Each structure stands twice: as structure tokens, then as C-alpha cells.
Amino acid sequence: MSKPWVLGLTGGIGSGKSAAADAFAQLGIEVIDADHAARWVVEPGRSALAKIVDRFGGALLLADGQLNRAALRERIFAEPEQRQWLEALLHPLIREEINQFLAAAQSPYAILVSPLLIESGQYKTVQRVLVVDVPSELQMQRALQRDQVSEAQLRAIMQAQLARDERLKHADDVLCNAADKSALQREVLRLHDYYLTLKGGQA
CATH class of the missing domain: 3.40.50.300 (P-loop containing nucleotide triphosphate hydrolases)
Structure with a gap:
């Protein structure tokens, strides 16, 4: 096919x-959402989450160990250089998740x-x-x-x-x-x- x-x-x-x-x-x-891929790459246990915690501290984690995305969003919108650092970390990982999904897709488009x-x-x-x-x-x-x-x-x-x-x-x-x-x-x-x-x- x-x-x-x-x-x-x-x-x-x-x-x-x-x-x-x-x-x-x-x-x-078949649909992949880049926002969902962005969530997958910062799941607990993934290396990106550990790097984010190293940089911004444990206050960005919720009680269940998940990333507090609202707190992170607030932080990076206030500081453009932090946003650039985060994008440099996450974009290649997100791209890889998306490419793997699209490579396996079976629908006509x-x-x-x-x-x-x-x-x-x-x-x-x-x-x-x-x-x-x-x-x-x-x-x-x-x-x-x-x-x-x-x-x-x-x-x-x-x-x-x-x-x-x-x-x-x-x-x-x-x-x-x-x-x-x-x-x-x-x-x-x-x-x-x-x-x-x-x-x-x-x-």
C-alpha cells in the first residue's frame, strides 16, 4: 500500500x-496532534522531563509527578530565553514522535x-x-x-x-x-x- x-x-x-x-x-x-506529541515527550520517566526539572526546579511538577504545564507556560512566556531553551530541547523529540506516527499511518492521507x-x-x-x-x-x-x-x-x-x-x-x-x-x-x-x-x- x-x-x-x-x-x-x-x-x-x-x-x-x-x-x-x-x-x-x-x-x-489517522490524526496526530503536535500538542499531544508535546505531552508524550514530557511524560514522567522521559528524559526531557528530568532536564526541565533540572533547569526550573521541582516546583514545576504536580503531586502525581506530571509536569505542571500551566506553571511552565507562565514561566516561559515571561522569559523568552527560557522558551528558546525549552523549544531547542523539545522540538527534535516532538518531531521524532510525529515522524514515527506518520510512517506507520495506514489511511489514504x-x-x-x-x-x-x-x-x-x-x-x-x-x-x-x-x-x-x-x-x-x-x-x-x-x-x-x-x-x-x-x-x-x-x-x-x-x-x-x-x-x-x-x-x-x-x-x-x-x-x-x-x-x-x-x-x-x-x-x-x-x-x-x-x-x-x-x-x-x-x-
Whole structure:
């Protein structure tokens, strides 16, 4: 069987990337989320977690030995050089997890979901880019409801992500997710039917 081509799925915080990815998964498409891979590489017992604790101290661990991601996020957003150190540690490990998953995928195409697909350069490793897009006000509203973060923290996260129009410049396809879940599912089905006709992700 030929190796599946890879669709990169991205969008700003609160755009509905996960909901879109879930809808593709329900159609039998194998999906790996870079955020999930980022969690796997810092599980207790993995070397990356030990290095993070060495650098930032045991206060970043929860009672069960898991990484306190919220505390780490706060720390690195306040100190850019710490963020750079963390990215240098984690990015190669995350890339390896993703590559192993995609190499084993069996569906006609596979999806890499990544909020920083374009910013991190990951888009160069996929054959096609789908951007889930919502108006900025709706994006803010959804993210604030879902993540229970402060508006200041949300703005900092949004600033670390590409501006909406810049992200859209990299899109082969755009999925507008400003309506309800059934509209999203219809749009995913339409794209899926189209993707099944593509060889290597290109028309």
C-alpha cells in the first residue's frame, strides 16, 4: 500500500482545530496532534522531563509527578530565553514522535495538527495545508471560555502565533469555522471527499 500523503492542519487558538481533526478522524483518517506529541515527550520517566526539572526546579511538577504545564507556560512566556531553551530541547523529540506516527499511518492521507505548523516550519514537511479560520473576536471568545486563561495570557499566546492573514497566505484550503458543529462536519466531509481524489496531496 502506498504511504499516505500528509495534510497539515492549523489555525489560531480557539479556531476549532481539534473539532475539525476529530471530524476527520471519525471518517477513518489517522490524526496526530503536535500538542499531544508535546505531552508524550514530557511524560514522567522521559528524559526531557528530568532536564526541565533540572533547569526550573521541582516546583514545576504536580503531586502525581506530571509536569505542571500551566506553571511552565507562565514561566516561559515571561522569559523568552527560557522558551528558546525549552523549544531547542523539545522540538527534535516532538518531531521524532510525529515522524514515527506518520510512517506507520495506514489511511489514504494522514493529518498533522499543529497550532504552530507555519511558525515552526513544520508546513515544509507536509504535502498540503488546511487552515481552520475564524474571525478574531470569535477566536478570543471561544478561547477564553474554553481555556480559563486571562485575557493577557491569551493575547500573549496569540502574539506568539502568526497573524491571521499571514497564516492564510500559506493555506491550500481554508475551513471557515464561524458556524455550528454540523456546518463544520459538512465542510470536513466535503474536503475529505476532495482529498480522496488527490495523489500526493496535490490536484
